[in-house]
Amino acid sequence: MGRLFGTDGVRGVANADLTAELALGLSVAAAHVLAEAGTFEGHRAVAVVGRDPRASGEFLEAAVVAGLASAGVDVLRVGVLPTPAVAHLTGALGADLGVMLSASHNAMPDNGIKFFARGGHKLADELEDRIESVYEEHRTGAPWQRPTGAGVGRVKSYDQGLDQYVAHLIGVLPNRLDGLKIVLDEAHGAAARVSPEAFARAGAEVITIGAQPDGLNINDGCGSTHLDLLKAAVVEHKADFGVAHDGDADRCLAVDHTGAEVDGDQILAVLALAMREHGTLRHDTVVATVMSNLGFKLAMEGQGLATVQTSVGDRYVLESMKEHGFALGGEQSGHVIILDHATTGDGTLTGLLLAARVAETGRSLADLASVMERLPQVLINVPDVDKSRVRTSAELSAAVVEAERELGSTGRVLLRPSGTEPLVRVMVEAADIEQARSVASRLADVVKSALG
Incomplete structure (x- = not known):
């Protein structure tokens, strides 16, 4: 299984990549991992759960809430609120974790899950990795430790969230x-x-x-x-x-x-x-x-x-x-x-x-x-290349050095492999837009020949 967490939570097409089963399982795993990390400090754990208004957020929220409550976590549902509002309320209410269902600027078919630790802070990479590991262990057969009776979490709506956040x-x-x-x-x-x-x-x-x-x-x-x-x-x-x-x-x-x-x-x-x-x-x-x-x-x-x-x-x-x-x-x-x-x-x-x-x-x-003047910036995406060799190609390194010499102190070159696609982004800034376009085009050609 590839890494589920990206740079901003787990994201994908709702009900295809991001299913109710995945949302539930990740929520249970998050509860277990954060408890093991000492986040709950021996008391009944509380989670704040919010979402953006995507239709898929309705069933995904239900899955997240079910997962958390089944792990013994009390849930405060704050409804449709911005991500920073959920982060703020997680801290302001003294909750042990927060969960936001959103795919941010992505189109409607997508959705995502973002977790916040106590205080409303995003999780460190190692905690995300641990959540994935625990989720995968239980997905492949290891049983969850499930509370019963009075040990299961309780679910409440928290309707004061909007006013509390606006007041902040x-x-x-x-x-x-x-x-x-x-x-x-x-x-x-x-x-x-x-x-x-x-x-x-x-x-x-x-x-x-x-x-x-x-x-x-x-x-x-x-x-x-x-x-x-x-x-x-x-x-x-x-x-x-x-x-x-x-x-x-x-x-x-x-x-x-x-x-x-x-x-x-x-x-x-x-x-x-x-x-x-x-x-x-x-x-x-x-x-x-x-x-x-x-x-x-x-x-x-x-x-x-x-x-x-x-x-x-x-x-x-x-x-x-x-x-x-x-x-x-x-x-x-x-x-x-x-x-x-x-x-x-x-x-x-x-x-x-x-x-x-x-x-x-x-x-x-x-x-x-007007305190700053935006220098002309040209960005070219070069697809279908071996992005892993961006920093090791001698041919490409020589081309970058030559481009930087030409641009001088009023220009800049940045080559960045995409984190999600087989492409390299070529960005060039210069005092003159035509110069930026010319240098970017030449570098894109070198990327194709050197890494194609």
Whole structure:
């Protein structure tokens, strides 16, 4: 069996790859592993379970709840809420673990399971590996230790979760949003109620799109992966700016008043300067990934701030932040982690803090985001190659050295094997888009010839 856990939980086509049987078995295994790790500390274990509005989440939630309760875990069902809300409630309620059913920005047929440990933190790789191992042991015949009678878990609905989470978000804001008109694209996802409620309570005039989830339309032509509707709505309503979430609302992208996209790098830059001003940007450092635009690093250096780069994936950003005590990190895709207030990327929190900065300064989002200039970036996916030889091919190494020499200090080359497909991603940044395209095309040809 290949590794079930990817970079963000277990994900696949619901009822094909991700079945009710798998969801139930993984939930029982998670309960056993976390108990063995001492998480439950001798008391009756409690789990918080939430989901996004996908139709498949209904039966998968039932399977997860059944698995946890059959392992002796009491379950609090919080219903449809964003991933960061489930993480927050796991910590706030003192639960021993949390479970979120979502495939994030993926299309509706997919779904996924994310586990959180006590405090609302994502599981370390070794715990995920142990859960897989225990699941596989019992799948192939070893019996579960099953409680009976009063030992089985009890299941309750926890209806206060939305208000509790929104109150947390409002309590984080340094100032109100009165006078701002903001369009919110909820991707017909988990934040369809939470995000408009939070922005409205903070004082903003709110216009919503993509806020009518029916279980089938999540991420369908809307949200952070499809910004055209938001761009049009912001211009049409003459709004100050717009915010787009993905299906589980752990990310945030924005659109300024002109309809121009403000990506995760620019959002990080704006928040970094705000946090430094407020004295909350520890070590004057921001954590980003290798995919962040070179313009972000140059902008931060120009403002006297340091940047730390990690591998692609918000979990690696979070690991670096925890290890070194940094307060802010994120990805170009819009995963932004403000560690003093969240244990994972939180799209609603990010959008609120961005709005708070606009309200506080009286400057437009376009003006604030202009602190960094995005260098032209070209990405080419080269399929059907031996991605394992990216770092060992002499021919490819020589081509990269030559490309970096040509680009100089205002350009960058990144070759990255895909984690899920037999392809290599060629990314080139340069001060001039034509130069970026030319260098990327040449490198893609070398990748084909050297690794094909």
